[in-house]
Amino acid sequence: MIPSNKTTATTAKAEETRSRILTAALDRFRLRGFDQTTMREIATEAGVALGSAYYYFESKEALVMAFYEHASKEMSVQIEDRLAKAKGLDSRLRAILDVKFEYFAPNRLFLGALSGHAADPKNPLSPFSAETAHIRDLDLQHFQAALEGSRLAVPTDLAPYLPKLLWLYQMGLILFWISDRSPEQTRTRQLRDKSLALLVTGLKLAGFPLLRPLRKKIVDLLMTVEEENHA
Amino acid sequence: MIPSNKTTATTAKAEETRSRILTAALDRFRLRGFDQTTMREIATEAGVALGSAYYYFESKEALVMAFYEHASKEMSVQIEDRLAKAKGLDSRLRAILDVKFEYFAPNRLFLGALSGHAADPKNPLSPFSAETAHIRDLDLQHFQAALEGSRLAVPTDLAPYLPKLLWLYQMGLILFWISDRSPEQTRTRQLRDKSLALLVTGLKLAGFPLLRPLRKKIVDLLMTVEEENHA
Numbered sequence: 001m002i003p004s005n006k007t008t009a010t011t012a013k014a015e016e017t018r019s020r021i022l023t024a025a026l027d028r029f030r031l032r033g034f035d036q037t038t039m040r041e042i043a044t045e046a047g048v049a050l051g052s053a054y055y056y057f058e059s060k061e062a063l064v065m066a067f068y069e070h071a072s073k074e075m076s077v078q079i080e081d082r083l084a085k086a087k088g089l090d091s092r093l094r095a096i097l098d099v100k101f102e103y104f105a106p107n108r109l110f111l112g113a114l115s116g117h118a119a120d121p122k123n124p125l126s127p128f129s130a131e132t133a134h135i136r137d138l139d140l141q142h143f144q145a146a147l148e149g150s151r152l153a154v155p156t157d158l159a160p161y162l163p164k165l166l167w168l169y170q171m172g173l174i175l176f177w178i179s180d181r182s183p184e185q186t187r188t189r190q191l192r193d194k195s196l197a198l199l200v201t202g203l204k205l206a207g208f209p210l211l212r213p214l215r216k217k218i219v220d221l222l223m224t225v226e227e228e229n230h231a
Numbered sequence: 232m233i234p235s236n237k238t239t240a241t242t243a244k245a246e247e248t249r250s251r252i253l254t255a256a257l258d259r260f261r262l263r264g265f266d267q268t269t270m271r272e273i274a275t276e277a278g279v280a281l282g283s284a285y286y287y288f289e290s291k292e293a294l295v296m297a298f299y300e301h302a303s304k305e306m307s308v309q310i311e312d313r314l315a316k317a318k319g320l321d322s323r324l325r326a327i328l329d330v331k332f333e334y335f336a337p338n339r340l341f342l343g344a345l346s347g348h349a350a351d352p353k354n355p356l357s358p359f360s361a362e363t364a365h366i367r368d369l370d371l372q373h374f375q376a377a378l379e380g381s382r383l384a385v386p387t388d389l390a391p392y393l394p395k396l397l398w399l400y401q402m403g404l405i406l407f408w409i410s411d412r413s414p415e416q417t418r419t420r421q422l423r424d425k426s427l428a429l430l431v432t433g434l435k436l437a438g439f440p441l442l443r444p445l446r447k448k449i450v451d452l453l454m455t456v457e458e459e460n461h462a
Contacts, residue, residue, distance in 0.1 A: 191452070194452040197448050198445070198452055201444055202445055210439060211436070213432055213436075214432050214433055217428050218429060221425040225422065
């Protein structure tokens with residue numbers, strides 16, 4: 001169906017207003033912190049009435065969720081782009097991490113203010129919440145693609161758990177980065193390089209017969225933790 | 232020097248009052264939560280004047296710290312006792328974990344109320360804080376003893392990091408247990424058993440030549456993280 005000109009114009013204007021409110025909110029969150037910012041301030045900053053701000057976003061949390069979704073979509077395009085050019089597992093995983101860190105760099109302090117919610121899966125803004133599951137799933141697909149596109153043969157008993165483990169590893173790195181006080185977060189870069197090297201070496205060795213008892217215990221442990229998540 | 236009878240009596244009475252205030256505080260913390268409890272309530276519960284409560288403990292935080300210290304001393308005796316009887320690394324590590332979980336069991340919800348502070352090393356009540364360093368050190372000694380008393384030959388490059396890693400592993404288990412909602416925390420028990428088996432297998436394999444590249448990368452990573460802690 002081809003929309004009438006009027007509808008298109010209305011939608012475009014609504015989209016522009018929505019985007020302006022979101023941009024204003026992120027500016028305020030970065031400047032004053034999430035907890036301190038009020039919807040009224042966001043509306044003023046965006047040059048809209050308070051009612052209008054609430055029409056587009058029912059709460060500050062909805063604004064953060066919109067940021068997550070917007071970020072997820074934008075990063076997804078970039079990740080697919082870079083994965084198309086990267087071959088080895090190391091460079092494929094690095095491609096995903098690079099996109100994340102580059103994208104999140106201007107929002108490091110803002111994400112830091114939210115990280116208190118991270119550990120509680122009942123908080124909608126937690127990366128572990130039901131509300132962010134669709135964003136997590138998209139991320140899991142990227143890690144799955146990173147594994148599949150590399151020519152590394154991962155043992156079949158371990159394979160189903162790897163995207164989730166890599167996702168958790170990435171979350172750990174991001175949390176470390178958020179509270180990294182070293183100049184220009186050089187510590188995070190070191191940790192990223194060394195942990196990536198360790199990960200890739202570990203996965204290369206995972207298929208060796210000597211490591212079978214260790215791998216079986218890891219898989220057994222992962223099964224237990226997964227049950228917990230689904231309980 | 233033998234104290235006079237008068238001094239002994241005074242000290243004993245002071246010790247008794249102090250202990251009564253601490254017991255009252257823990258009761259209130261368990262019942263009402265740490266944040267909700269006031270010093271006035273604690274004083275009333277202990278049957279002492281508010282000024283007297285403040286004479287012994289300058290804040291609620293000081294009470295929690297006294298609980299940590301008391302617990303640490305009591306558990307330390309029990310741990311040494313059980314380590315004297317346990318031989319293999321598996322049973323020696325299990326001995327430490329058993330004492331912790333048995334001791335903390337009545338305080339699970341209270342510890343849960345404090346766990347929000349756990350992630351911030353600047354919070355004095357965090358197990359990672361400077362203020363709890365002496366308690367951490369005692370724990371590290373137990374893990375050191377658990378390793379040394381077992382007949383497992385750990386590679387020398389990895390050995391210096393193991394007590395700290397085991398301590399972190401134990402903290403992870405305790406945090407998992409605090410938020411474990413399965414009946415009687417059976418999930419924690421499963422996780423403990425499987426992760427212990429994995430740990431011991433991993434340490435047994437750590438000396439194999441095939442695993443040298445992996446181990447070197449682990450040690451390299453640990454060095455980076457340790458630097459971070461000491462920066």
